[in-house]
Amino acid sequence: HALLIAPTGSGKTEAALLWAARQRPARLFYTLPYQASMNAMYGRLSRLFDTERVGLLHGRSTLALYRFLMAQEYTPDAATATARALRNKAGLAYYPVRVFSPYQMLKAAFQLKGYEALLADFTRAAFVFDEIHAYEPHRLAMILETVGYLVRHYEACFLFMSATFPRPIRERLQHLLGTEALIRADAALYRHFRRHRLHLAEGDLAAPEGLRRIREAIAAGQQVLVVVNTVRKAQELWAVLHPWAEEQGIEAHLLHSRFTGQDRLSKEQAILDAAGLNQTERRPLLVVATQVVEVSLNLDLDVLFTDPAPLEALLQRFGRVNRLGKRPPADVFVFQEMDDGTRRVYRPAVQVERTLEVLREAPAGLVVDEARIQDWLDAVYTGEVLTAWEEAYEQSAAEFRHNFFADLLPFRGNPALADQFHRLFDGVEVLPEGLMGTWEALRAEQPIAADALLVPIRWYQYQHLLARGLVLPPDKSADLPPVVRVPYDGEKGMSLWEDDAY
Template sequence: MREALCRCPEWLSDIWAKSPAPGETEGQSLCAHTWEVLARLRDLASLRPWLPELCGFPRLWNVLFWAAFFHDWGKAARGFQDMLKRKGKWPHRHEVLSLLFLEWILAAGEADEVAAVILSHHRDADELERLYPPGLSPEDDPLSEILNELEEATLQKLYRWLAEICPVWVKELGFDKLGVSYSLPISFNEAVAGKQSGPDTVRRLLSRYSRLVRGFREGTDPSRALAGILLRGLMLQADHAASAFTGVIAGLAGFRQKVLTGARLSLEKLYFHQKKAAEAPECAVLVAPTGSGKTEAALLWAARQAETRHGLPRLFYVLPYQASMNAMYDRLTEIFTGQVGLLHSRSLLALYRRFMEREENPAEAAGKARRERNLARLRFYPVSIFSPYQMLKGVYRLKGYEAILADYAGAAFIFDEIHAYEPGRLAMILETIGYLRKNFGSRFFIMSATLPRPVRLRVQEVLGDAQSIIASPDLFHAFSRHQINLLEGELLEKGSLEQIVSVYRKGGAVLVTCNTVKRAQEAYRCLKGKIPEERLVLLHGRFNGRDRLEKEGRIMEAVAVGKKQRNPAVVVATQVVEVSLNIDLDVLFTDPAPLEALVQRFGRVNRKRRVALAPVNVFVAPARGEGVYSSELVEKSLNILEKNANGRAVDESLVQTWLDEIYTGEVLNRWENGYEQVAGEFRRAFLDTLRPFDSDDALEEAFARLFDGVEVLPAVLWEEYRALREQRPLEASQLLVPISWGWWEKIRKAGLVRSRPGEWPPVVDVPYSPEMGLEPGKA
């Protein structure tokens, strides 16, 4: 704020843009806020000076400069200033009044475009049309009323600002080099006289804005949609960043050296696939064994992108699960200190825990966590970690979607474990990737230990001429570290459980993986009493944040990768263990699952090749997929393993061939039909109709149902929650348990929701314990 004030004269300080902050008597001046917005816009332009070329709109920065300069001038109205000084309310929209000033300096055509950006920086077109409908008689038109609130003394200050200070700002902020032109064609007397025709001027610009939005909705001018998205998106980002006092929005300097130093890499000792990634010019697809440095390969690819013509304005690391996102945040923060954002539904809590671990007091930890989370939401950090569902918010047209999409222009995306999504969701993700690559110049690096053939083909389709990188045969052979044993019967049988206990008693660290939470809970109950309590851990997705963190800590303490002092332990888990914790156990016992899921489970055992071969035991029953997987996929995977690997070492180089053999015939047809149906519907409903100035609040709940799920509070924790809520609300939020919309509907229909509709949090009469987690089946 001090930076802004030094560029604003005293005679402008009495026109405010913001109310006083708590404990202060003076609000932020309109001049100071405008400078901050323009400074942040300058930052965004520095990251992507080539955007006019991308969207075919040469005057992009000129329109954005004037929109940012004038966007809040309507706040100079007497009623708005009184409201900021807590002297009542103001029933009008300041952005509408801001339009009056555009003709002071802009030609008619350019004024239309600037007006569209100004009008849309807070509200969508439909709402403005309801507030200021066309066809009103002059005596009923609210525009006449608000224009009368602009006093001549105020107009004189605003005119002097435009005439004397604005041209200095254009040069000082470097906008003259971006094509921003300045000339003042109107005198002050003409400006004051123009107030009389002000309602007509504003009404004309409102009408043209409505016509522009209708044109986008009707698809009459799709070629301008990209420019419109960028105009509104960049304006929103600059305005929000300025209001939050983020400071300079910067990129990453010295990216390659940061990666080499932070990841402790030597160019001479890179694997073949890492060298290839470091040379890939644009999009690339990598298949390499788990534990073979795929993350390092991806970062080297990103370093290569930073050296291209468009540079690396932003890097996004995309992962499927919150636990893996949190772990990657820790890892990348070591490389890019202070430049990494974490964004998922519980990222605030994850950040709070990290500050608490540094022995900060709760209030300071909460404040810092909120600040970091808010900066991540404002797209401030040059590196961000999130799930693909955050990315889909842009094409779902949720509020502020243009700012999300604008931040993806020219960005680099690293997608880890793309196989983890079922065909329908994968279709939406890949269609969005293709859209961003084609329209926004985004670049993608997609990697996995396993890529089934249909997934591989769809990835190549959306990425065009992406480079395919496969680890060398020698590396696959070197990473052969598992011996597969197919076991008769099923995991929950008495004899199976005795085998698990036997391995533990011989000093082994055992991973037991079940396909459902219910089966994992049952396996844990059966093992309880046979394994000491301190050596037995249950982990699944229906624990609250506090209990899950405690369990993950116990697991990492016992079997983290690289841990020298290892202790015997038994970890019973669901699929959450596949791509989350960086752990290394001795033996696996698992439910049957599709081969790509099994390979991920194998990767949690003998991860760093401590021994030549470690046993991974796969039960052959139940092969019906348990409602989680396709029965056909499970059965074909078991057949492949029986034919090629039972009792033998896994040849990692053959896994891809086995996958291609599984995805044939009816399995392939069903997969492709499911994928194509969703891909086509998603493309027609969202991508083909994506346009600016048109968010859709009705899609908020639909999006939440599909991707976000629900957080509930078990009734048994209500008293503890209530006690914590007043003093430590973030710690109180740790007691909430995430469940899917499907489970929420079952609980609601069973009459197990204790709280009233709309009350937060929803309290449910479902058994919960720190040991077992939520147990809907016992309600």
């Protein structure tokens, strides 16, 4: 087992594969937090190992595979059949290398149907975990308890890697894995990765002064990334900035979690085409996004304007600009006003407040030394922040050990736990009412393309829509997904109720 700390864009993936090769495992599971990053890693590993050795497994992997195949000039029928076959094989012990989310691993603990086969598949396997900090304490506790269980009982081997490891996470990983092994990038590499110049800005990003700065950066010919903490705020900001960008003839994109699968994948590819690594021609660009951009896409824009967030999230946002460090340090502007949406998304909000306190201690215009970031993190995770984090983590870990692993027996599933799993991790995919006609036209001949019209929302959001009478009564004879009476726009995405803060 080992922990690896190195800057974003410094070659952690290659190092992880070298580590895995030395373990000579029965299977390799590459574990990532977001579907976009899983799709990108699947493409990368497929080119390295070929598609017969690499599987992709997440909630929308069939759609992602379908898109990969359509790009290779498959017919829709052939792409549908092949994508389903590939997805089914990824769920079996077929591929020696698989890219998946940790929630696929948790299916064993939640005793979903066939979990015994999952545990057999995990035996003596190697797991690479990327960006473990992306999970809040409650879910992180469940993931790490499962890791410990696989280490103790199934001889699984783990590499955890990240640009940052908050001290409480690092200590728990070392305890669970029974190792002090910590691989850290050397000083010479960190000197090369001084890529960002930090500015703390007063007020709210969406206030007139913030909008003026964003427009000035775009007008100066820069590729501008704007990251906010809620979908609603991203949509509101887009409504202000997009018409202006359009008048100027400047390419602009909006990215968040409430697009259909079809639109989300198209937008991600368009952003990668415009602002990916090693661009031959840089042209002015605006990207407005939520947290989905933090670890999902290998982007290399010029300047960042961001809402306040926990330090780990801010560092990931920084990593989307001047990613390779080939240009002079890029300006990153962190706005300090904490709106209600930020306080709801990041709970307890004291973690964001403490992050801002630590950053205020830095000189204005500081070029960030990534070798010192761990000191910043350790300064954030003290006092009230550390106490709140540890209480949430330890409570969840204790409940998980008692309710799951103490009662794990073969050939005895638990439907109640399965339902709990789907509420916690799967959410609900809904069909906006305005897309019903298109969905019905596609479902017979191109069912995967029809499913690409669904929009993922959280379980509680679905319950709110039900309570407000915004979900059509189910028609079992029509075999429809849940249909919701809310607006959907291919540019803006799906809007929920007017006072939705997320």
